[in-house]
Each structure stands twice: as structure tokens, then as C-alpha cells.
Amino acid sequence: MAKRTEPARVWQRMLSGRRLDLLDPSPLDVEIVDIAHGLARVARWNGQTIGQHIFSVAQHSVLVEHIATAIDPGLPLRWRLAVLLHDAPEYVIGDIISPFKAVIGDSYKSVEHRILAAIHLRFSLPATPSAPLLKITKQADRAAAFVEATHLAGFSVAEAEKIFGRPQIPMRNIERLVAPMSSQQAEDLFLARFAELDANPDQALG
Numbered sequence: 001m002a003k004r005t006e007p008a009r010v011w012q013r014m015l016s017g018r019r020l021d022l023l024d025p026s027p028l029d030v031e032i033v034d035i036a037h038g039l040a041r042v043a044r045w046n047g048q049t050i051g052q053h054i055f056s057v058a059q060h061s062v063l064v065e066h067i068a069t070a071i072d073p074g075l076p077l078r079w080r081l082a083v084l085l086h087d088a089p090e091y092v093i094g095d096i097i098s099p100f101k102a103v104i105g106d107s108y109k110s111v112e113h114r115i116l117a118a119i120h121l122r123f124s125l126p127a128t129p130s131a132p133l134l135k136i137t138k139q140a141d142r143a144a145a146f147v148e149a150t151h152l153a154g155f156s157v158a159e160a161e162k163i164f165g166r167p168q169i170p171m172r173n174i175e176r177l178v179a180p181m182s183s184q185q186a187e188d189l190f191l192a193r194f195a196e197l198d199a200n201p202d203q204a205l206g
Helices: 032-039 057-071 077-084 098-104 109-122 131-151 157-164 183-197
Strands: 011-013 019-021
Touching: 032 057, 032 183, 057 077, 057 131, 057 183, 077 131, 077 183, 131 157
Parallel strands: none
Antiparallel strands: 011 019
16 A cells, blocks of 8 residues: 655744745734744844854844935835835745855745735735835845945955945944844844834825
């Protein structure tokens, strides 16, 4: 008699008790506490950064939102919230560094996009970000990568400029956001910023 094979498990259990299906993620299974908890424990740069603590994706997300607001001070709160959540799928799939993405190709992107869409719908954002929102998010993300690379990851300014480009924006109050902190501090920072941006859910996207 042939041995019956159970289907592979494609969901992850969260500390909140939710089970998120990676193939068919439901917005009803998305909780901000799970996102914050996970992102605060995912290391940027594969952990190859200075300091006693990792520089987490939670901190990176707050930094990117800060830079996006510096680029466009009039950015609506809902757009800022979307920027804060731009890497939120990494609470499930982790932070895949750019060199490894180049090795494996785009196979991971469909999963990432499905999870991000579920996260957006959970927080009353469009499932698919608009082109202008994607543009400012990418600009802020690259600027954050330059700052992190030169402050934390051992890159020279010249090397970082070649890879990420030099940010052409004001960099006020950046130092406090790139100082690695404990996972609990990073989680609290992310949740606090989420609460501020989510305080007015009826604000138009502009």
C-alpha cells in the first residue's frame, strides 16, 4: 500500500494565534502586533552591521517613512502608512538581501505581493500601490539603504554612491533612527509610528 503524503504546510502560526496562508493570505489573519514583532527581529544586511543589536527591518521601515516625508512634507497620512508598511511581508518571509535576489530571480515576488496586498487591505489601503506612491517609496528606500550602508554596514561613501546613489534630500534627525536598538525598542518604535499614521483613517490619499 502506497504511503499517503500529507500536503505541505503553507501557513505560519503567529503569536497572536492567527495562521497566515502564504498562498492565499487573508487580510483577516493580519495583525499589526505580529508584523511589528516579526520585523523587529529580522536583520537588515544579513546582520552584518555594527553595534550590539541588529538593525531591524522595523527600524528600517520607520527610517524610510521619515525620509519619504522629508522628500514630500505634504505626503498624506495614508501614503505615509503605506510607506511604513512597504517591507511588511518580511515579517513572514524574512529580508532577502539584494545579492541573493539576483541569484534566485523573481520567484519570490508573487508570494511577497500577495502578502503585501493582504496587509494593505487589512489597513484600508489599496491592494496595489499607485505609481506615484511606488516611486517615492523606492526613492526613500534607496536613500535609507545609502544611510544604512555608510553608517552601519561598512560601505565607503564612494561605494554606496555607486550602488545606491547619493540621496539629494535633507538628512535631519537621521542619526537617532540608524542607531541599532533592542528588538523590543524597535517593535515599540514601529507600533508607535503606526498608531500615529493610522490615527486618521479617513484622510484622502491625495
